[in-house]
Amino acid sequence: CIVRATLAIEKETPENERPETFLRSGDDPHSSVAASTTSVRARFERMIREAQDVVCAAVEAEDGAGKFTEDVWSRDGGGGGISRVLQDGEVWEKAGVNVSVVYGVMPPEAYRAAKGGDSSQNPGSVPFFAAGISSVLHPKNPFAPTLHFNYRYFETDTIKDSPGAPRQWWFGGGTDLTPAYIFEEDMKHFHQIQKQTCDKFDPRFYPRFKKWCDDYFFIKHRGERRGLGGIFFDDLNDYDQEMLLSFATECSKSVVPAYIPIISRRKETPFTDQHKAWQQLRRGRYVEFNLVYDRGTTFGIKTGGRIESILVSLPLTARWEYGHEPEEGSEEWKLLDACINPREWI
């Protein structure tokens, strides 16, 4: 496209076909481990690609009309991704399910954004590997909640000319729900599934990751959370690596049973213009969180990532009214109250 030819950032190249893998074979100069088919990198890639297929199939089936379109892209620097978007379906107005597998050498500011560390750390350029699945599903009906989930795996390699520097790995991710109206049974169902999944691995996971989620999705300048939570964890490496890979896999598999039954119940509920306007205001808060605080978004923006894939998380439409305050005791007020004062749902 001529218009965009002046862009100076590193560009993604569109591809016509999905590759079998985005990993380089054996001789990856940036990796100290062989990219074998049994490496954590390779197994994580297969996991997120399967999860993408499963979630997209479930969304299409529940929508009944909309279909995902797919963009495959590669980066000269290394790796690539598959972006799938369903726009203007019957049930969802915008649904994005992306996987990406990228590696290369990370500028120091991107490393800091990824690590979330303070700026006093100045590690220089660091070879890295990052793979993840990221999805935001925005339904049309204001009684049907937005879902977000994201599971990612991150490695840094030994720094060149610093052979003693350690190789590090982390897992991160979570699944959280953002309704405009509270249905107790939906919230209970959603959180129950998160807890069941967590409990398979460690009884301390759900309380820890539920609170982490409430803390993470905090819109500081509003004093309220984006939504009603779920689970969230980041920079996790203080457990067995195989256990965490298995945990991320189970979390990804729980997305469909946690979410789709709620959509089935709510997708055809009649609503008024006032319900829709409130949903739009809450979507404004969604935009505020993602652009101001979300680490994935800020990381993507700083690394010059594929901007359409990064910002597919934003809703189709959003609204900002000056000084809007819901009437005390109203359904809107109850939602806002739960965003300000997180509740236990189970």
Place this chain on the structure above:
Amino acid sequence: CIVRATLAIEKETPENERPETFLRSGDDPHSSVAASTTSVRARFERMIREAQDVVCAAVEAEDGAGKFTEDVWSRDGGGGGISRVLQDGEVWEKAGVNVSVVYGVMPPEAYRAAKGGDSSQNPGSVPFFAAGISSVLHPKNPFAPTLHFNYRYFETDTIKDSPGAPRQWWFGGGTDLTPAYIFEEDMKHFHQIQKQTCDKFDPRFYPRFKKWCDDYFFIKHRGERRGLGGIFFDDLNDYDQEMLLSFATECSKSVVPAYIPIISRRKETPFTDQHKAWQQLRRGRYVEFNLVYDRGTTFGIKTGGRIESILVSLPLTARWEYGHEPEEGSEEWKLLDACINPREWI
């Protein structure tokens, strides 16, 4: 309001009446200059409050139906402000014109955000004074452009226990136009008035501040500007202080003649749903710029400023479509091209 009682940030107190001045009289412990009626602080406050009255009156007259509502607030820390908002008028869907006059002791991170300096500077807490007028006017008609203007004056005082530290002052501001469609005569008219105002002071001002505007309103992750520019300057203190006060005054006075004639010409132009959808997409870019890059917004968020006043700059509604690209040669494409490759309009 009970719901918000859990907020921990410093709160503004609503006031029933506009005070004659937000400045403290004589004995301001944070100021090394008496807050006399002839001080730059006092004259700048009078200027922005007059500008607020003039712009609001002109907008109401042109709108014909909508009226501004006013919120007056004070801060325990010092100072206060007057927020005026017109929502859902005949011509404008959201118009905010705010003045604020605040002072106190600034946390280091806010000082860095205000100064835009790198994080290696670590000045500790700094007594400050900041006054400004800030306005964003979003019309309904997609052929009628959004206007933003902002003029501000900033002082830091000697740091306590560092009597040798210098008192510093800066002016900042600008006026810029964000259309969804280009009308050459509108752009020429708007930039001509900016140039005339600049030329009264220094023939180098317009080219310098026009370029500064194009550079400032750059949405880096998109490779495009928010709109079609105007003038912008920041941290300006390398000219005579009286001259810059006079320049900011003239710039504020030029807002009505630069903008209102354009609105008169465009406010009743018939439009289609497609025109409206394109305007909404451009408003999405407006949101992206303001939340990710705008110094005033990030400064306001970091200092725990009055969030409704800060975010009144956001449009009533905005839109994000995945992978939208206007057809080459279309009117939408021409606008985007001018956002990517800034033009000279006069």
